[in-house]
Amino acid sequence: MTAPIEVDIEGRRVRLTNLDKVLYPSGFTKAEVVDYYARIAPIAVPHVAGRCITFRRFPDGTDADGFFEKQCAQHRPDWMQTALGPGDRRGGIHYCRIEETAAMVWAANLAAIELHAPMALANDLDTPRALVFDFDPGPDTGVSECCQVALGVAAVLDSVGLRAWCKTSGSKGMQMYVPLNTPGATHEGAANFALAVGQVMERQFAHDTSTPLGVTTVMAKDARPGKVFVDWSQNAHHKTTIAPYSL
Structure with missing residues (x-):
């Protein structure tokens, strides 16, 4: 050495x-x-x-x-x-x-x-500064399928006047971040919103006959084969995600 x-x-x-x-x-x-x-x-x-x-x-x-x-x-x-x-x-x-x-x-x-x-700053731990969608590909899916779901989420966000930015997750999936630049945001509210949007994706992809891709917001791993899991729980108060530019 x-x-x-x-x-x-x-x-x-x-x-x-x-x-x-x-x-x-x-x-x-x-x-x-x-x-x-x-x-x-x-x-x-x-x-x-x-x-x-x-x-x-x-x-x-x-x-x-x-x-x-x-x-x-x-x-x-x-x-x-x-x-x-x-x-x-x-x-x-x-x-x-x-x-x-x-x-x-x-x-x-x-x-x-x-x-x-974490999503919050150290001087205000109860207020997230961003909302995150964590796209986790299940068996037989990968980052390209995550991109398809992310595009669907982006369309939903656009309809309510929100913008988001993506990055790879550090593992095999990707993440999408929505800046929260207004007061009053909460971790619970961010998680609930991410869950609701994920459920919209579940329904949209279930009815899209042009692609076999599925989406799930269910935590159980046995629900994920052939599907992209939208992990809305990453918005919890104690959760963190890998930082931009981290190895």
Whole structure:
């Protein structure tokens, strides 16, 4: 393993370790992961700033089981910002906040390959800033089928004056985000709206004889073969989705 080094990032000192460690089976190393996050930070940070960020860490590489980490590490630098967010029975948890390039590089050095963000800002956890449709392809379906459903959802949103933007989910599906720029939005209201739109898609695709594709809003996995699951539950207060530009 390479010796630890310290780098200066916009006046912050960040210690980097084990940079030659392979984190992807193809040979992609931690150094390359760190380099990616350093380069993408100016674009990615605005999407995660001000939020309670959950890390999914892969210290033994992505071909091993990773783990989710909500509590910001006690050994974090003194400049690393935190925020109190949803916790457990013992109370809230202090999450890391990614507010600058140095913070993103520090997280990358922990092998926090995936960054997951909630819909709400840390200073107003009860008010989602976006509504999300999570399209999960069941067996015998894929991202192209998710795109078909997303186009149907976009048409429904357009009819009520809403716009949405899509991104891949980090796994095999895709997600669609609707900005909520008006006061009064709630997590429950967002989830109910997403469910209602998903149910509209269920009916529309069930009556569309031009395609065998089905849609479901039912959680049970045995309801998903040949269908795209519209996961409306991602709008719950405690849920997060993988952040834009996250590996």
